[in-house]
Amino acid sequence: MVTPDELEKRFxxxxxxxxxxxxRAREALASWARDDSGETGDADPYTPPPLTREEALEALALGEVIARKAAYGRQLAVRSARAAGASWSQIGAALGTSKQAAWEAHSRWIDDQAERHRRDGYSGMDEQYSAAARVLAGELDAGPTPDDDGAPPPVR
Incomplete structure (x- = not known):
C-alpha cells in the first residue's frame, strides 16, 4: 500500500x-458514465474505467503529499518575506490572517522541522539552521513598522 511518506520522496x-x-479527472469521467446502481451499462467505450482501490488510495495519499508540500512552500515564502524585510502584520495580511496567527504558525513550523531532524537526522532543519530561522522570524511585532499601514487583514 502506498503512503504519503513514500510518495513525498518520489514526487x-x-x-x-x-x-x-x-x-481525479479519470474518476470524475468514470463516475459520470455510471448509472444510479454503480454499473457502467452501455457506457461509451472511450469512457475510462473507475479507479482501482490502489489508485483511489494513491489519490488520497497524493492529496496529503500536496498539502504537506504546499504548507512547506508557504513557510518558505514566509521566510523569504521576512528576509526581504516584511513585518508580521504584512505577512499576516498577505496570508489573510492576523500577524499573531502567521507568526505562531511559522514558529510551530520551525519547531516541527527541528523535531523532524532530531528524530531522523536528515529531514527538517538541524539545530544551526533552525536557530537561524528563529532569528529571522524574530519576535511578534509590537506594532506597525514605518512601512506597515497597520490595516487589519481582509475579512474572509
Missing part, C-alpha cells in the same frame, strides 16, 4: 498535483 509538488489531477 515534487508539480508532479504530485499532475498525477492527482489525472486520477
Amino acid at each position: 515534487t509538488l508539480l508532479t504530485a498535483t499532475a498525477r492527482y489531477d489525472d486520477l
Whole structure:
C-alpha cells in the first residue's frame, strides 16, 4: 500500500498535483458514465474505467503529499518575506490572517522541522539552521513598522 511518506520522496509538488489531477479527472469521467446502481451499462467505450482501490488510495495519499508540500512552500515564502524585510502584520495580511496567527504558525513550523531532524537526522532543519530561522522570524511585532499601514487583514 502506498503512503504519503513514500510518495513525498518520489514526487515534487508539480508532479504530485499532475498525477492527482489525472486520477481525479479519470474518476470524475468514470463516475459520470455510471448509472444510479454503480454499473457502467452501455457506457461509451472511450469512457475510462473507475479507479482501482490502489489508485483511489494513491489519490488520497497524493492529496496529503500536496498539502504537506504546499504548507512547506508557504513557510518558505514566509521566510523569504521576512528576509526581504516584511513585518508580521504584512505577512499576516498577505496570508489573510492576523500577524499573531502567521507568526505562531511559522514558529510551530520551525519547531516541527527541528523535531523532524532530531528524530531522523536528515529531514527538517538541524539545530544551526533552525536557530537561524528563529532569528529571522524574530519576535511578534509590537506594532506597525514605518512601512506597515497597520490595516487589519481582509475579512474572509
